[in-house]
Amino acid sequence: MSEVLYTYMESPIGRLLLAGDGQRLSCIGFPAGKGVVTPRPHWRRADDAFGRVKDQLREYFDGTRQEFDLPLDPRGTAFQLMVWRELARIPYGETISYGELARRIGQPEASRAVGAANGANPIPIVIPCHRVIGANGSLTGFGGGIETKKRLLALERPGTIDDQPRLL
Structure with missing residues (x-):
């Protein structure tokens, strides 16, 4: 299993948690609701990670981005x-x-x-x-x-x- 990095970003809907392997995004956690995600003990905070993700999310919230172009790693069935x-x-x-x-x-x-x-x-x-x-x-x-x-x-x-x- 690869190392999981995480950081936070402020957004118009609150503070979002971003997590993944540093290259691919695997999680966005909300500040409230059922989608609250807290970092696991083995995760490592890396505030310099996910710059491209943050940029694209800011553009989305600013209304200038309608599609995301990001490497993703969703895990599920x-x-x-x-x-x-x-x-x-x-x-x-x-x-x-x-x-x-x-x-x-x-x-x-x-x-x-x-x-x-x-x-x-x-x-x-x-x-x-x-x-x-x-x-x-x-x-x-x-x-x-x-x-x-x-x-x-x-x-x-x-x-x-x-x-x-x-x-x-």
């Missing part, structure tokens, strides 16, 4: 990896339902399993799990909390922060 690959294909500013995501991976009856995989996404924002919403347009669970999900969707589609996002 074969099913989770399949779901996460499909998440990465959801265009900036668009939302889909869990059922639609299940259809896109060729398993239309697996919306609950897709929801669980979505919730286990270790690299939120970059792998945009926030773009998946309920079939009725409702905002459902999110690792950083529903308010964070609202803010990310509003960033991508101005005017949605007070309204429910529409499925496209």
